[in-house]
Amino acid sequence: MNRGAPPLTACEPRAVKALSLHITGIVQGVGFRPFVYNLARSSGLEGWVLNSSEGVFCLVQGDAPVVDGFPEAVRSGAPPMSLIEAIVAEEVEPEALTGFSIRESAEVDGAMTLVSPDIATCAACTDELFDPTDRRHGYPFINCTNCGPRFTIIDDVPYDRPSTAMREFEMCPQCAAEYADPSDRRFHAQPDACFVCGPRLYLELAPDTSAPEGLPEDAGYDDERVARHHRDETLERARSEAILDATASLLLDGHIVALKGLGGFHLACDATNEEAVAMLRKRKQRWGKPLAIMVSTLEDAEALCELTPAERALLSGTARPIVLARRRGSAGLASPVAGDLPDLGIMLPYTPLHHLLLASVGRPLVMTSGNLSDEPIATGNAEALERLSPVADAFLVHDRDIRSRYDDSVVREIAGFTQPVRRARGYAPHPIALPFETDVDILAVGPEQKNTFALLTKGYAFVSQHIGDMENALTLEHFHATRELYERLFRVHPTLIAHDLHPEYLSTKFALALDLPRVGVQHHHAHIAGVAAEHGVHDPVVGIAFDGTGYGDDGHIWGGEVLLSTWERYERVAHLREVPLPGGAAAIRRPARMAVGTLLGIDPALLHHPGARPLLSRLADGEERLLRQMVERGVNCPPTSSMGRLFDAVSALAGVRDDAIYEGQAAIELEAAIDPEAAGAYAFDITAGGPSIIDQQPVIEAVLADVAAGVSASVIAARFHRAVVGCIVTMGRMTAASAGTRHVVLSGGVFLNRFVLEGAWQGILGTGLEPLTHVRLPVSDGSVSFGQGIVAWSRRHEV
Numbered sequence: 001m002n003r004g005a006p007p008l009t010a011c012e013p014r015a016v017k018a019l020s021l022h023i024t025g026i027v028q029g030v031g032f033r034p035f036v037y038n039l040a041r042s043s044g045l046e047g048w049v050l051n052s053s054e055g056v057f058c059l060v061q062g063d064a065p066v067v068d069g070f071p072e073a074v075r076s077g078a079p080p081m082s083l084i085e086a087i088v089a090e091e092v093e094p095e096a097l098t099g100f101s102i103r104e105s106a107e108v109d110g111a112m113t114l115v116s117p118d119i120a121t122c123a124a125c126t127d128e129l130f131d132p133t134d135r136r137h138g139y140p141f142i143n144c145t146n147c148g149p150r151f152t153i154i155d156d157v158p159y160d161r162p163s164t165a166m167r168e169f170e171m172c173p174q175c176a177a178e179y180a181d182p183s184d185r186r187f188h189a190q191p192d193a194c195f196v197c198g199p200r201l202y203l204e205l206a207p208d209t210s211a212p213e214g215l216p217e218d219a220g221y222d223d224e225r226v227a228r229h230h231r232d233e234t235l236e237r238a239r240s241e242a243i244l245d246a247t248a249s250l251l252l253d254g255h256i257v258a259l260k261g262l263g264g265f266h267l268a269c270d271a272t273n274e275e276a277v278a279m280l281r282k283r284k285q286r287w288g289k290p291l292a293i294m295v296s297t298l299e300d301a302e303a304l305c306e307l308t309p310a311e312r313a314l315l316s317g318t319a320r321p322i323v324l325a326r327r328r329g330s331a332g333l334a335s336p337v338a339g340d341l342p343d344l345g346i347m348l349p350y351t352p353l354h355h356l357l358l359a360s361v362g363r364p365l366v367m368t369s370g371n372l373s374d375e376p377i378a379t380g381n382a383e384a385l386e387r388l389s390p391v392a393d394a395f396l397v398h399d400r401d402i403r404s405r406y407d408d409s410v411v412r413e414i415a416g417f418t419q420p421v422r423r424a425r426g427y428a429p430h431p432i433a434l435p436f437e438t439d440v441d442i443l444a445v446g447p448e449q450k451n452t453f454a455l456l457t458k459g460y461a462f463v464s465q466h467i468g469d470m471e472n473a474l475t476l477e478h479f480h481a482t483r484e485l486y487e488r489l490f491r492v493h494p495t496l497i498a499h500d501l502h503p504e505y506l507s508t509k510f511a512l513a514l515d516l517p518r519v520g521v522q523h524h525h526a527h528i529a530g531v532a533a534e535h536g537v538h539d540p541v542v543g544i545a546f547d548g549t550g551y552g553d554d555g556h557i558w559g560g561e562v563l564l565s566t567w568e569r570y571e572r573v574a575h576l577r578e579v580p581l582p583g584g585a586a587a588i589r590r591p592a593r594m595a596v597g598t599l600l601g602i603d604p605a606l607l608h609h610p611g612a613r614p615l616l617s618r619l620a621d622g623e624e625r626l627l628r629q630m631v632e633r634g635v636n637c638p639p640t641s642s643m644g645r646l647f648d649a650v651s652a653l654a655g656v657r658d659d660a661i662y663e664g665q666a667a668i669e670l671e672a673a674i675d676p677e678a679a680g681a682y683a684f685d686i687t688a689g690g691p692s693i694i695d696q697q698p699v700i701e702a703v704l705a706d707v708a709a710g711v712s713a714s715v716i717a718a719r720f721h722r723a724v725v726g727c728i729v730t731m732g733r734m735t736a737a738s739a740g741t742r743h744v745v746l747s748g749g750v751f752l753n754r755f756v757l758e759g760a761w762q763g764i765l766g767t768g769l770e771p772l773t774h775v776r777l778p779v780s781d782g783s784v785s786f787g788q789g790i791v792a793w794s795r796r797h798e799v
Contacts (some may be wrong), residue, residue, distance in 0.1 A: 016584035018047075018061035018094040022073060025085035025716045026430070028115040028159040033102050034078050034187040038669025042099045045070065047095075048102040048128055051158040053111035053491070067205030070488050081119055081318060082145060105274060106159040110135045112457070112491040115151050115159060117426050118262045118406070120320040120350035122147035126184065129352050130359075132363035138237055139351040140244075141199045143401065145189045146316075151429055152263045153191060157489055161190045165401040168796075173198035191400075195236040199400035201353075203243045204385065208392045209255065212246035220245050221381055221397050228399075228703050233587045247396050248360035256280050258370055258384055262351060263406025263425050263465075264377035265370025265384050267391055270334075272363055277334040280366060283391040285373045287797050288661040288684050290338040292322045292345035292408065293440040294367040296358040297308045299324070301346050304331045304364070311415040315572065319426030320350035323472035337366060346409065350426075353398075356672065369407055376468055376478040379405050383600070384520070404485055405478055406465050413752055415761040420778050421752065423452075424465040429486065431460035432776055432786065435536040442792050443483070443494035446785035447523060449549075449663070451475070452509075452701050453483055454785035455492045456793060462658055464785050470506045479507070498792035500526075500550035500784070501788070519792040523550030523784065525560055526563045527747035534667030535772050537743055540566050542573075542735040544760075547645030547780070548588070549662075557581060559642030559693060563730045564739050573735050574692035577602075580637035581645065589665040591648035591688040592619060592658035593627060598649040600631045611704030626766070643750050644725070646696055649719050653703050671753050674721060675714035681722035686730070699723050728756070729763035736769055746773045749780040 021033075021531040028051055035047045043066050043358040049058035049705035071087045078084055078774040121129070125142045131783070136142045143149070161167055171179060175194055186192045187652025188290040193199060202221035205211060216239050216400070218431050250257055251269060259266045267284060269276040271293045281287060293299050298316050305325035314323045322345045338344050347367070349355040358365065369377045370388055378384040379402040385395060410422040410590045422429060422791035434456065442456040451467040479707040486492065497518045499511035511518055527550075528543030536561075552558040579601030581587045595615055601608040606612060607624070616624055633636050644667065651657045656673055660666050679793055682702045685695040701718065706716050719732055732744035744764050751757045751773065764771040777783035 001755070003332075006191065011032050015064055016061055016094050017064035017067045018059060018092050019067050019070065020090045020092045021058045021060070021074070022088040023074065023084060024055040025057070026081070026083040026114045026116050027158065027597075027641040028113060029150045029190065030081040031079045031187070032082050032190075032374070034145065035077070036074065037100060037102055037182045039073060040070070043070065043073070046097040046100055048097070049101045051105040051160065053106070053108040053113055053157050055113045057106075059095065061097065066708065067510050070485055079146070081116060083114075085114075093450045101492060102188075106688055107158060107303050113157050113490060114431065115154060115157065115429060116278065117319070117428060117430055118145045120317050120426070120728075121239055121352050121355060122641075125352065125547065126355060128539050129355060132646050135233065136194055136358060137624065138241055139198070139761070140201055140240060140351075140356055141191070141193055141398070142352045143189060143191045144185045145184070145187065148189070148191045149262050149332045149400075152402050152406055152425075153400070153491065153642065154177075160189060164190050165190050165403055166193070168228060169198050169375035169433045170192055170228075170404035193621065195240065199398045200231075200236065201240050201243045202397050204395040204401070205398065206393050212249040214242050215246040216242050221245070221385075221395070223382060226576065234758060244356055244360055245394070247357060247394065248669055250394050251361050251582045251613060254279075255393040255638070256391060257282065257351070258395045259357070259367075259399045260384070260386045260402075261353075263402060263404065264379045265388065267366045267370050267388070268365045268367055270361070271337055271366045272332055272334055274334040274336065277336040277366060280368070280391070281336055284368070286368070286662075288339065288665055289365045290343075290345060291368050292347060292410075293333070293337060293338075293364045294347050294349060294354060294358065295364045298347065298348065298412065298572035300364070301325075301348065302425075303358065304328060304333070304342055305346055308413055310418060310740030314411055314413070314418065315346070315348050319409065320348055321411045321420075321426055322347045324376070324412040326412065327657070328434055332674075333364065337411050341668065347408065351432065351728045353396075362397055367408075374469060374471060375474050376405055377407055413426075415758050417775055419773070419775060420782075421780075422466045423463070423782055424780055428465035429462055429490075433535065434459050434461055435533060435538070436793070438793055441492045441494045442496045442498060442789050442794070444785040444788035444792065445511045446788065447781045448502070448505040448507065450781040451479065451507060453780050454789045455477065455494065456789040457490065458494045461789055462486055462492070463783075466782060474740075476506055496792055496796065498788035500551065500716065501553070501736055519788075519795055521788040521791045522553060522570070524561045524563060524748070525565060525570045526784045526791060527618075528570065528745045528787070529567045529790045530564055530772055530777065531745045531747050531772050531781050532565070532743070533567060533787070533790040534774060534776060538567055539743070540564055540739055540741050541743040541745045542732050542741060543570070543745045544732060545748045546728075546750035548642055548651055549690070557638050557642060559640060560646070561646055562692075562735060564741075565681070565745070566734060567790050568798045572691045574686070574694055574731060576641040576643055576646065576694045577588050578639040578641050579641045579645075580631045581642075582630050582637050584636055584638060587645070588648070588660070590659050591652040593623075594645050595649040595652035596624065596627045597631060598646070598696075598700060600628065602700055604628075609701075609704045609708065611653070611707035614655060618658055631687040643748075644724070647750070649700075650703055650716070652705060652757075653700075654716040655707075656713050656717070656766055664752070666748075667753065668718050671721065671755055673714045674755060675712070676775075678715040680715075680719050681726060683723055684718045684727045694727060720754075721759070724750075724765060725759035727762040729767065732760075732764050732769060733767045742769050744771050746771060747779055747783070751779045
């Protein structure tokens with residue numbers, strides 16, 4: 001529990017001194033009180049410690065030199081999962097005390113304390129899980145003060161068992177003794193339980209799924225007869241093992257199992273079984289998009305991926321996200337897992353149930369979110385049995401409720417740092433420290449795609465976990481439920497609302513319906529201001545915001561933007577030349593349509609270029625004529641400056657992808673097609689003006705010429721990506737020189753592209769400028785809410 005700080009050495013008796021300490025940060029649910037208790041006792045001090053809605057309070061008294069050194073001893077030896085933000089010490093009068101005690105928690109109305117994210121099963125619990133002599137051998141819910149569920153089971157603070165989903169489970173005498181013993185690793189571990197008294201597994205089979213041999217008669221789940229009484233340990237262990245064996249048998253036979261985790265359900269199948277993975281895709285309606293897998297050990301991960309030291313640390317750390325790592329060929333995985341993409345999403349077990357199941361199956365498992373496409377993940381047992389019945393052959397559930405819906409986080413190492421792609425379990429709700437103190441509470445409701453919301457209060461921004469695309473009632477319900485939980489737990493009462501400018505976003509409509517002061521924030525300004533604020537840079541920055549869609553001040557669809565930005569305001573210095581978006585969202589789903597719109601927007605004569613013939617030959621009957629008419633008449637063809645749509649157009653022209661089954665597919669596959677050994681690069685023209693125009697015509701003409709000459713898609717992809725990188729570096733250098741700034745901010749979904757971000761990063765460094773991008777938040781729309789909040793606060797305080 002201790003990072004190695006030696007106990008304080010008691011000195012010869014001297015005058016008694018007392019200190020009152022107020023400790024803030026992540027200091028609840030991480031073994032902090034027992035740590036303080038044991039440190040004080042080993043140091044010969046008297047006093048007490050307690051949890052509060054405001055953090056941790058303690059009183060220590062004894063010999064003055066020992067007391068004086070106590071705050072530093074706390075800071076240097078704190079439990080590994082804690083994060084101390086401040087220790088405020090005040091000398092007080094000594095109290096009449098004997099020994100050191102842990103007092104009952106105190107709730108303070110309106111007070112806020114931080115809550116730990118969920119923590120992967122620690123090494124000590126994993127050892128006990130597989131130790132046949134341990135009473136928790138094989139228990140799927142083993143945990144201690146250093147690991148286990150936290151935010152996904154909490155109802156309120158202080159973080160005590162009655163304020164969690166564990167209040168339904170009365171501890172047996174052995175667990176209660178551990179819970180009450182300050183010297184025990186499970187002292188005040190709120191989810192503490194065992195086979196006798198804790199949550200249990202159930203295996204519910206779909207009507208057409210045959211029961212595996214040995215499945216207990218009472219294995220099925222029925223909410224009306226969930227057992228909450230204490231049970232016989234031996235019988236319960238045998239029942240649990242039989243259920244796990246049956247689940248493993250189902251998976252090895254090619255079935256799909258819905259598995260209840262920490263923040264929701266997974267859909268699992270054998271990752272080496274071609275038919276099982278294909279069936280999962282078909283039933284889940286997840287076409288093309290790569291699937292994440294879970295393996296038992298770091299060595300198993302090494303066999304599948306070329307891991308860097310940073311990626312190994314991420315995989316084996318306490319958050320246990322999905323890590324995007326470079327694949328070692330197919331390595332025995334079913335081809336539908338990730339297709340031909342070079343990266344694989346891989347993770348290690350982070351719950352005891354995962355450890356047990358992976359050990360029993362003995363091979364990698366697909367572990368994808370338990371939902372149908374575009375829906376939030378299922379969390380409740382009844383909900384999963386209903387919503388996932390079209391997908392799953394069996395449901396491995398348990399009776400510990402999930403209080404907050406959390407997807408797995410996705411992270412990557414890039415350009416020498418770690419960056420979240422999707423920030424959720426293991427990272428949220430840990431706050432982002434603000435470079436200022438707010439005097440009002442702000443709610444920023446975020447964008448439509450990859451939605452998160454942000455709550456700014458005092459010196460923190462609480463950015464929610466990934467909510468999803470706000471396009472249906474289930475996701476909107478998830479948004480509201482999570483927002484209400486955050487506001488309750490962190491005692492936030494918003495009096496200022498920040499929102500996107502797009503009038504049809506569900507998040508914007510919600511904001512406009514509130515009877516509160518509001519600030520509308522342009523999408524790309526939010527991107528840039530958020531990065532600058534994360535790095536504490538308030539001076540003007542050059543902002544390169546390249547993505548797919550953002551509602552502009554002029555009502556057009558922006559997405560290829562160069563801004564000169566502060567937190568409060570921005571100037572649109574340059575943007576990609578606008579082209580029509582034929583059919584609006586229909587062009588996003590069909591890159592071939594976007595390619596035709598791009599050619600028509602640049603120069604209709606380009607449709608007669610020999611390099612356009614392969615594309616036109618793949619169009620449906622009458623499609624070219626329809627698109628011409630739409631563009632000529634301006635029917636449902638909103639103008640767009642989107643760089644993301646340019647990636648789509650080039651992907652289609654190069655013959656890589658005509659139809660996108662999932663968001664960003666054409667661009668992802670274009671990046672995957674790059675031949676790094678290919679020579680040459682295309683180039684954009686820059687037309688000076690107010691704003692300047694980044695003209696893609698020479699790039700498109702060069703692509704057409706290469707297609708006509710029979711140049712491969714891999715070479716075209718390389719040359720195009722180098723053109724984009726060159727454009728970013730050139731615009732960053734030119735704008736920084738004219739504005740007298742040295743910071744170039746890179747943000748937006750295009751920078752999910754590894755080639756573009758790493759190339760631009762190195763190129764900007766090479767000009768002597770300092771590139772900035774998100775490190776604690778995603779570079780795509782998952783960070784927009786944070787930027788909205790920054791802009792709203794700044795405009796309120798603008799002089």
